[in-house]
Amino acid sequence: MKIACLGDENTVTGMRLAGVVNSKVAGEGGCREAFMELTGDAGIGVIIITERLADTIRSDIDKWRHDHTFPVIIEIPDKGGPIPGRTDPIRDLIKRAVGIENIAAGGRDRKSENYQKEES
């Protein structure tokens, strides 16, 4: 399957340099349409989207992720780096699923204790 990318000009240029041919420049306006078009293509396995654009169509992405396994949607920072203060959607999801935040590697035992407490 193919990889596709949706982002601003610099991100798309970079992804094209790496060989992601299905890259599309999108502004905030046409982002939803472009996203729908990519998800409708059965030949695409991964969609790379910049955080900034992803935030503008958050509800569509969440809905798609909830119902489908493929294509996998991955959000990457753009040229400016990760948006400060942004809630990481994956972290948010983890929090909702197990009821705790901040599961760092190595802290597992302590965390699962917390989890038990939460459940009881």
Place this chain on the structure above:
Amino acid sequence: MADIIEGVKPTRMELLGIRKRRALAEKGHKLLGEKRDALVTNFFDIIGKRDAIREKMENDLARAYGSLIEAQMLIGEERVADIALDMPAAGDITVSTINIMGVRVPQLGGEAAEYAKKAAYGFTATSAKLDEAIRDFRKALEGIIRLAEVEGGIQRIAVEIEKTKRRVNALEHIFIPRLKATVKYIEMQLEEREREDFFRRKRIKALMEAGAKSDAAKAANA
């Protein structure tokens, strides 16, 4: 006390049926609870990996953007964009799923970083910075694909955990108490009916005996 199931008739047949349903609900509750725990264990394993991969990917990507900007400064933004349009495509990735407790977790394989042919630009008209940018972005892309696999898995498992949790809670807090209350209600109704019957029999017996006595007395008087 929880509500009883609506429209249930207090009969022995219903009682047997509801006892069966209660046994099934409790079995289901136990199984789903085990499924939830197993999913959470798997979840923690994946989450541990995720943060490290994400951080590495973000660093790689930041470096790649840096190289890109340098290349753009040296040979011009438009020229870089033109070259980018003419780059050879990355190899296809293979997608499959593995099954964790009935959840389809995506697996991305294949070499996205395998390229069919060489880049089509001249060395004289470009800069080494462009080569660097290409190399860095290819590296970042590898990280992105690995991260996509992990985050896709987290996504699927999280959805399933939420679903399972909801089911466990519904069974635990609604269905099982309701079945229990219904069983109790029917049992009490049946017992009450039995007591009524018993009393009625006693009463009739007493009446009949009294009647028989007075009959005997009348016969004796006559």
